[in-house]
Amino acid sequence: xxxxxxxxxxxxxxxxxxxxxxxxxxxxxxxxxxxxxxxxxxxxxxxxxxxxxxxxxxxxxxxxxxxxxxxxxxxxxxxxxxxxxxxxxxxxxxxxxxxxxxxxxxxxxxxxxxxxxxxxxxxxxxxxxxxxxxxxxxxxxxxxxxxxxxxxxxxxxxxxxxxxxxxxxxxxxxxxxxxxxxxxxxxxxxxxxxxxxxxxxxxxxxxxxxxxxxxxxxxxxxxxxxxxxxxxxxxxxxxxxxxxxxxxxxxxxxxxxxxxxxxxxxxxxxxxxxxxxxxxxxxxxxxxxxxxxxxxxxxxxxxxxxxxxxxxxxxxxxxxxxxxxxxxxxxxxxxxxxxxxxxxxxxxxxxxxxxxxxxxxxxxxxxxxxxxxxxxxxxxxxxxxxxxxxxxxxxxxxxxxxxxxxxxxxxxxxxxxxxxxxxxxxxxxxxxxxxxx
Numbered sequence: 001x002x003x004x005x006x007x008x009x010x011x012x013x014x015x016x017x018x019x020x021x022x023x024x025x026x027x028x029x030x031x032x033x034x035x036x037x038x039x040x041x042x043x044x045x046x047x048x049x050x051x052x053x054x055x056x057x058x059x060x061x062x063x064x065x066x067x068x069x070x071x072x073x074x075x076x077x078x079x080x081x082x083x084x085x086x087x088x089x090x091x092x093x094x095x096x097x098x099x100x101x102x103x104x105x106x107x108x109x110x111x112x113x114x115x116x117x118x119x120x121x122x123x124x125x126x127x128x129x130x131x132x133x134x135x136x137x138x139x140x141x142x143x144x145x146x147x148x149x150x151x152x153x154x155x156x157x158x159x160x161x162x163x164x165x166x167x168x169x170x171x172x173x174x175x176x177x178x179x180x181x182x183x184x185x186x187x188x189x190x191x192x193x194x195x196x197x198x199x200x201x202x203x204x205x206x207x208x209x210x211x212x213x214x215x216x217x218x219x220x221x222x223x224x225x226x227x228x229x230x231x232x233x234x235x236x237x238x239x240x241x242x243x244x245x246x247x248x249x250x251x252x253x254x255x256x257x258x259x260x261x262x263x264x265x266x267x268x269x270x271x272x273x274x275x276x277x278x279x280x281x282x283x284x285x286x287x288x289x290x291x292x293x294x295x296x297x298x299x300x301x302x303x304x305x306x307x308x309x310x311x312x313x314x315x316x317x318x319x320x321x322x323x324x325x326x327x328x329x330x331x332x333x334x335x336x337x338x339x340x341x342x343x344x345x346x347x348x349x350x351x352x353x354x355x356x357x358x359x360x361x362x363x364x365x366x367x368x369x370x371x372x373x374x375x376x377x378x379x380x381x382x383x384x385x386x387x388x389x390x391x392x393x394x395x396x397x398x399x400x401x402x403x404x405x406x407x408x409x410x411x412x413x414x415x416x417x418x419x420x421x422x423x424x425x426x427x428x429x430x431x432x433x434x435x436x437x
Contacts, residue, residue: 033073036062040076044083047142049177052083071100075107082114083146090114109140113147119155119394121148141171149181155391156369158185159360174205176212183215189356196224213237214246221250227257245271245280252287261291282308286318293325301325309338314379316345348375366392370402377405382413400434403427 036058043055059077063069078093091114098107145168152161162185168178183198196219202212217233220226231254237247248271255264268288276284285304292301305322308315323338355372359365369392377385386409392402407423410416 032065033062033070037070037072037076040080044076044080047146047175047177049083052080056080056084069096069100071097071102074100075102075110078107079110082110082117083143085117085150087114087118113143116144116151117147117154119151119157119391121151145171145178149178153181153185154387155394156359156372156388157363157391158189158356159363161185162360176202176206176209180211183212187215187219189353189360196220208240210237210240210244213240214244214250217247217250221254221257227254230254231258245274245276249280249283249287252284256287256291256294261294265291278311282312282315282318286315286321289318289325290321293321293328296328298325298328302329314345314381316342316349319345345379348379351375364395366396366399366402369395370399370405373402374405377409382409385409386414398426398430398433400427400430403430 040055040058040062043051043058055076059073059080062073063077074093074097078090078097081087081090081093091111094107094110094114098104145164149161149164149168152158152164162182165178165182165185168175169182172178179198179202183202186198196216199212199215199219202209203216206212213233214237217230217237220233221230231251234247234250234254237244238251241247248267252264252267252271255261255267265288268284268291271280271284286308289301289304289308292298292304302322302325305318305325308318309322312318319338320342323335323342326332326335326338352372352375355368358368362368370389373385373388373392375385376382376388386406389402389405392399396402403423403426407420407427410420410423
């Protein structure tokens, strides 16, 4: 009897311990996820893009242990994904959050911000200044500025984007993201003095901002031809990030242009031993090809430059340099072909800049928007070209040339029978309307 009682006691203790362990594990999960949600909320409310990525990591960690998932976890995942630009996944999380019981008003706010971020502005009746002057909390105002700026940039409405970014900077002068985006617009428009000033203002209050410092070095070298000053900036970049490939490539170019080809070649060949992105590899091959051309080592120069133009057919500098190699070898026909391709790419690029400049003051010019898209499609950048053309339809939904081009795009490049038929029918109706007296 004593033995039976002892056995029963042991079973009872084991069951009790198991129950405590289960309760403890469940309690630990609840505490862990609660803490991770608090951290993620704080990071999202800090505003910057880098903090959004950090918040996503925290939320993914919380999601891996929380089953079933809390409504707030689903909501914050949707919010972070929206701000990171993954809008389709964000919509899915926001729907799940609402179904799980999160307040519909907050889900609706995030959904509306996502639509704005895609460039769909339903509230166009209200001017930008009125929208941004509404009495909202700082966190919500930040997200509204951010979504509107991204939406204007997504739809290539650079005039509205610049106004929005200026409002944002006036409100919070030390925010980095709006200054980086505004500088990016100026740089795209080849207004080097505007973007250089913007990047330097960032460095005044954030001297260790690597992106801004790399941009200053790029402008000094490419736009202002101040190579020695660019070299100094790039050396500071390497102190901040010793393995930064962009800084190493920039220093190699400085060395080449400052008549130190031996140092440039050594730096570039060392880079080939590392894992590089396709863009980084093409840049290193182009620069080494230029060094070898100057040293008359034509065989290896030709081999490298041929790889670059095969990988990046839109690289006008590579085409031109390869043309110089062919000319040095007396192969005039091949040289002429490369020179003509380089000149054509340069003309198209300059035309895009002219279009952008015109659209800054006349954004409603739909023919210019269609032309920009056509240039990009002709260069093989079909997706970007289609996105440009879609902005023409925001201003003139029945623009015939745009519908014709998009119909061809969905028939041949990105097959979608439904969208192709839609644009064909729109083009037919627009043509009939244009022909009617």
